[in-house]
Amino acid sequence: MSAYLVRQTFFIRVLPVVFAAFVLLFVAPQARAQVTEFRQAVAQAASGDPDLLSFYRERGFDGIWSTRNDRSRRNALIEAFNTAANHGLPGDRYDAEGLIAQLQAASTPQEQGRLEVAVSRQFLDYARDIQTGLLTPSRVDSAIHRQVPVRSPLSTMRAFAQSDPAAFIRALPPSAPEYTRLMAEKMRLERLIGDGGWGPTVPGRKYERGDSGAGVVALRNRLIVLGFLPRTNTQTYDDDIYGAVTRFQQAHGLAIDGTVGPGTLEQINIQPEARLQSIIVAMERERWINRPRGERHIWVNITDFTAKIIDNGVETFSTRSVVGARDRDRVTPEFSDVMEFMVINPSWYVPRSIITKEYLPQLRANPNAVRNLLITDRRGRVVDRSTADFSGYTETNFPYSMREPPSQGNALGLVKFMFPNRHNIYLHDTPAKSLFGRETRAYSHGCVRLADPFDFAYALLAKQVGNPEEVFQAHLRTGRERRVDLEAPVPVHLVYRTATVPADGNVQYRRDVYGRDARVWNALAREGVVLRAVRG
Structure with missing residues (x-):
């Protein structure tokens, strides 16, 4: 082999090996030391956190x-x-x-x-x-x-x-479509606020068909910018404004009469910043419930006074509801559980709080008060009112229970829907039907009363029997308490949403009936959440 080829072979084959060995001897230890120092720093920094350390x-x-x-x-x-x-x-x-x-x-x-x-x-x-x-x-x-x-x-x-x-x-x-729609509405409101908002408010007075003047013009302009009225030059409260007002009332859970009274005017004059707060709060609430809700589930929106059955994301049944009154000990709580059965011709086992706060004072004054209720001792024996002396009992030492047997006038009506929970909350019928005609329906002791309980029962039973109405009515005619299990228990979500965006994109707002959203917003603000105005 020529000297030239020997030199070439040396440079091509031998020198790289020598250089690599040099790197391993002198450079690698330094690199290894740096890796070791990095790992030691990671271990030390993570030592106080079991999850990160693991x-x-x-x-x-x-x-x-x-x-x-x-x-x-x-x-x-x-x-x-x-x-x-x-x-x-x-x-x-x-x-x-x-x-x-x-x-x-x-x-x-x-x-x-x-x-x-x-x-x-x-x-x-x-x-x-x-x-x-x-x-x-x-x-x-x-x-x-x-x-x-x-x-x-x-x-x-x-x-x-x-x-x-x-x-x-x-x-x-959250992957729920509602969250995506809420975020889109949030960004729309931010741009709207950046561009000046909804303009002047409407002067305070009542507006109805046939009215005219500056107040009606202001109302017209407000309805246009809110998206409920196509652009028009009318200065009279005509059929177009009437239709726009009814659409506004429907979108805000108001009594639909086409007249702008104090309640409707208050909602019309709410500024976009307040609506933006409601949207942000609703997004936070969506994060709290960021889990599958059930292919079939029951959705009770406390602020909307409705109970709905949802099947695969589609509303298949809806009924008006009455929820807990605004008193602190009567509000309807928010939680989720699973409905397991219904009771037809139910007895009402009166909660202890109602017994001592509402009925005991009446019994002290008159032992024969509230005769529709049976008073029972710890063994379930009915107490003889003619020999009982209630005058010495207080809220803490009253020893009896109270029960209302099945009847047309039973406080629970003729059916109750049970999802056993520690709050003792359930859905039920009621003999007090007149309350369902009111705009705001917060009157109960916390449970949720349904305007159409029989239809609600039929919708639930339709999944397991071919003739749900006949089955239900057969149990009802007995007049005796009957339990009917749901073969497939249904998740129930009692929620509180003052802002929702249905699939059609038309935003719905409701009043903050218990003031809860105001408290949520204040807590979010303390965490650093702010309202943004984005200029177009």
Whole structure:
């Protein structure tokens, strides 16, 4: 072999090996030391958090944010932080610019390791907030018994590390179509506020057909900008304005009479900022219930005074309802449970609170008061009123129970629908039918009364019998208490929504009957949520 070929072979084959050996001897130890320092910093930073410590231990304390290969994760998180306010979250809580600065400034393995864990904490905070809400519902209002479906931080980290980052983060918010529609309405209102809102309010007075003048013009203009009236030059309360008012009343749960009285005028004059608050609160409430609701479920919106059956996302039955009165001990709570059975010809077992607060004072004055109720002792024996002395009993020592047997006048009517729960709340019939004609229907002791309980029962039974009306009526005719189980129990959700956006896109607003949404909004504001005005 020529000297030339020997030299070429040496340069091609031998020198790279020598150089690699040099790198291993002198460079690799330094790199290995840096990796070790990084992992040690990660372990130390995660040591106070069992979920993060478990996650990083499973990975040998390798990072998921810190290398060039992790750029897609960083970019996805920064984009999420930049758009957090679109979801009604406090934008300042998720500091994208600050995160970028920290990533750029971390130069040593120790700094990078500490930042690795800090970024994971920020990611988990964001994931929790956008999945299941900023607030703990029961801390806002003790009548909100919502079991928020909080995800495990460890499972969140594991899933994120194995997923496409952008797709994973996009899937964090509620997937319910209602949430998407609420967010679209939120952004529309923000643009509207940025462009000046809805203009002047309507002067305070009553408006009806045939009226004219400056007040009617202001009403006309307001209805146009609200989207209930096509553009017109009329200065008279004509058929077009009448139709627009009825559509407005329907969209706001008002009595539909086509006349602008005090209640309708109050709702017409509400400013977009207040409506935006309702939308943001509704989005937070959607996060609290971010789980499957059931292919068939019952949806009771307290503020709307309705109970509905939903099948595969479609409303298949609706009836008016009466809910708890505004007194603190009578409001209808918010929670979810599962309806298991109905009771036809029910007895009413009077709650202790009603016995002692309402009926005991009457019995003290007259032992024969409330004769429709049986007074029973601890063994279930009926107490003889003629020999009983109720005068010495108080709320704390009254020893008896009270029950109303089945009858047409029973407080529960002729059927009740049971989803056993610790709140002793259920849906039922009522003999007090006149209340269903009122605009605001908050009169009960907390349970939900139905205007059409028989039809509600038929709709539920139709899934398990071919002739639901005949089956129900046969039980009813006996006059005796009968339990009918639902072969497929149905989830029940008692919710409180002052803003909803149905599939047709026409936003519906309701009054904050218990003031709960005001409390939710105040709590969100304390967390840093703000109203935005976006200029077009």
